[in-house]
Amino acid sequence: MSRLAALLSACLLAAGLGAAPGAWELRFIDQQGEPVPDAVASLVPLDAAAPPAATDRPEIMQEGQQFAPYVTVVQTGSIVVFPNRDTVQHHVYSVSKARRFELPLYMPGKAEAVTFGEPGVVVLGCNIHDWMAAYLVVVPTPWFAKSGASGTAALAAPAGRYRLEIWHPRLGKPLARDITLADRNAPLGYTLTLKPDRRIRRPTDPKSGGYK
Amino acid sequence: MRPGFPLFLCAALAAPGLRAAIPVGLSASASWVDNISRTSDAATSRDGARYEATLTADLNRQFARDWFLNAGLDLRSGTVPDFDRNNALELGPRARVRRKFGLGPFAPSASAAAGLAYRATGLAGDDGWLATAELRAAKRLTETLRLALSGGWLEQYAGHSTFDIRQQTARIELGWDVSERWSLTVSHGRLWGDLVANASGPVYASALAGGLGPAVQDYYNRIAFETSHAYGPGWVSYRVHARADVWSASLNRAFWDRASAELRVDGAAVRSQVGVRYETDSYSLSLALRF
Numbered sequence: 450m451s452r453l454a455a456l457l458s459a460c461l462l463a464a465g466l467g468a469a470p471g472a473w474e475l476r477f478i479d480q481q482g483e484p485v486p487d488a489v490a491s492l493v494p495l496d497a498a499a500p501p502a503a504t505d506r507p508e509i510m511q512e513g514q515q516f517a518p519y520v521t522v523v524q525t526g527s528i529v530v531f532p533n534r535d536t537v538q539h540h541v542y543s544v545s546k547a548r549r550f551e552l553p554l555y556m557p558g559k560a561e562a563v564t565f566g567e568p569g570v571v572v573l574g575c576n577i578h579d580w581m582a583a584y585l586v587v588v589p590t591p592w593f594a595k596s597g598a599s600g601t602a603a604l605a606a607p608a609g610r611y612r613l614e615i616w617h618p619r620l621g622k623p624l625a626r627d628i629t630l631a632d633r634n635a636p637l638g639y640t641l642t643l644k645p646d647r648r649i650r651r652p653t654d655p656k657s658g659g660y661k
Numbered sequence: 662m663r664p665g666f667p668l669f670l671c672a673a674l675a676a677p678g679l680r681a682a683i684p685v686g687l688s689a690s691a692s693w694v695d696n697i698s699r700t701s702d703a704a705t706s707r708d709g710a711r712y713e714a715t716l717t718a719d720l721n722r723q724f725a726r727d728w729f730l731n732a733g734l735d736l737r738s739g740t741v742p743d744f745d746r747n748n749a750l751e752l753g754p755r756a757r758v759r760r761k762f763g764l765g766p767f768a769p770s771a772s773a774a775a776g777l778a779y780r781a782t783g784l785a786g787d788d789g790w791l792a793t794a795e796l797r798a799a800k801r802l803t804e805t806l807r808l809a810l811s812g813g814w815l816e817q818y819a820g821h822s823t824f825d826i827r828q829q830t831a832r833i834e835l836g837w838d839v840s841e842r843w844s845l846t847v848s849h850g851r852l853w854g855d856l857v858a859n860a861s862g863p864v865y866a867s868a869l870a871g872g873l874g875p876a877v878q879d880y881y882n883r884i885a886f887e888t889s890h891a892y893g894p895g896w897v898s899y900r901v902h903a904r905a906d907v908w909s910a911s912l913n914r915a916f917w918d919r920a921s922a923e924l925r926v927d928g929a930a931v932r933s934q935v936g937v938r939y940e941t942d943s944y945s946l947s948l949a950l951r952f
Binding site: 540 | 723724
C-alpha cells in the first residue's frame with residue numbers, strides 16, 4: 450500500500466469539469482512521463498454484490514497474424530468470441546490459472562466462444578505463431594475501463610466503497626487500494642513503473658546457412 | 662528446363678485467391694565471394710560477385726494438435742557475371758514436418774525436412790537433381806534468444822560424375838532478437854563429404870604430375886575431374902572428399918512485417934582428405950519480401 454501511495458499522485462487538473470455522478474477519469478503515465486495505453490482499472494464493490502455480467506459477447510480476433518485487441522477486459526462469467534479473420538490457421542491457447550483452454554486446428558472463418566468464469570489474467574497465445582500474444586483481464590465487476598492511446602480511462606460506477614485495482618501487462622504486481630467513490634471525483638493520475646516490453650518478435654523470413 | 666514453366670508458376674502465384682492461401686516470397690541478394698572458384702592455389706584463385714533471386718510459394722498447415730506441415734516450391738536463379746558457366750537455375754518442391762512438444766513459445770520443437778530440385782547450370786555436367794534432407798531441433802531460451810541444432814544431408818545426381826556429390830552437415834545456430842527490428846544470427850557447423858573444387862589448367866597438370874607431392878598426385882589421378890572452363894579457359898573442376906568448418910553471421914533488419922534486409926557473412930575452411938585447403942568467404946546483402 451505504501452508503494453501504491455508513492456505511485457499515486459492526485460492531480461486536480463479539472464476538478465468539477467462536468468464529470469457525471471460517479472464518473473471518474475484516470476490518467477496513466479510511465480516512469481518517463483509517456484502516456485500508458487492498455488492499463489486496466491476496475492472497481493470491485495466492497496459493500497454489495499456486483500451485478501451480473503452483461504450479455505454482450507466481446508471479440509478477440511486473429512487478424513494479420515496478431516490478436517486484436519491486445520488487452521481486453523470482461524466481467525466474470527462473460528463469453529468471449531475468438532474469430533479467426535486471417536487467411537491462415539491458428540492454435541489459440543491459454544495456460545493461465547484463471548482459464549486453461551485450447552482451440553487447435555483453428556481454421557480461417559471459425560469463431561468459437563469461450564466462457565470465463567473465474568477472475569484473473571488470462572494470457573493468450575498462438576501455438577503456431579509464437580509472437581502472437583494478448584491479455585484477457587477477467588474482473589468480478591461490471592465497472593472497469595482500459596486506457597487508450599492517450600493514457601486515459603473513464604470509469605463510471607454508483608457512489609460507494611470500492612476496491613480500485615490497476616493492472617497492466619508490464620506492471621510487476623497489480624496495484625490496489627480501497628476508495629470511496631463520490632458523485633463527483635477529481636481525476637487521478639498514476640505513474641506506473643513498467644518493466645521492459647519483452648514481447649516475442651515476429652520473425653522475418655530466415656534463410657538457411659547452407660554451403661554447397 | 663522448359664522456360665514456360667517458371668512463367669506459368671509466377672502467373673499462377675500472382676492470382677489473388679491463390680496468394681491468400683499460399684504465401685509467396687521473393688528475395689534477391691548480391692554477394693561478393695572471396696575465392697569463388699574454390700581454388701587451393703591462392704595465386705590463381707578467382708573472386709567474384711554472385712546475384713541470386715528466389716521465388717518461393719508456401720503452404721502451411723497444422724494437421725494435428727502438435728504437428729505442422731510446411732510444403733513449398735522454390736524457384737532460384739543464380740548469376741555469376743564474371744564466370745557465367747556457373748549461372749544456375751533451380752526449381753523444386755520441399756516439405757517440412759514439425760512437432761512441437763507443448764504449448765507456448767518456449768516449448769521445444771523437432772522437425773524433419775526433405776527437398777528435391779532440378780538444377781540447370783552453364784556447365785553441362787553439373788545439371789541434375791539435388792536431394793536434401795534435414796533433422797532439426799529448436800528451443801527458445803528467452804524471449805530474445807533462440808537455439809537450434811540441425812543435421813543435414815545433401816546429394817546431387819549430376820550429368821557427370823565430377824559433380825555427383827554427397828554431403829552431411831551438423832550445425833548449431835543461435836539467434837538473438839536485438840530489438841523490435843534488428844536480429845543477429847550466428848551459426849557454426851561441420852561438413853563432411855564431397856565438394857567440387859577448381860584449378861587452372863597448369864596448376865592441375867602440375868598436381869597430376871606430382872608437383873604438389875605424391876599423395877596429392879595419387880589422389881588426383883583417382884578422383885573424377887574434367888575440363889569445365891568454369892573459371893576461365895582450361896580450368897578443371899574436380900571432386901574431392903573433404904571436411905569443412907562452416908560458419909555464418911547475419912544481421913537482419915525488418916522494415917515491416919513483410920519486408921526485411923539482411924547483411925550476411927559466410928565462411929568455409931575446407932580441408933580435403935589429402936590435406937589440401939580451400940578457404941572461401943562470402944559477403945552478401947539481401948532483401949526479402951513476402952506477399
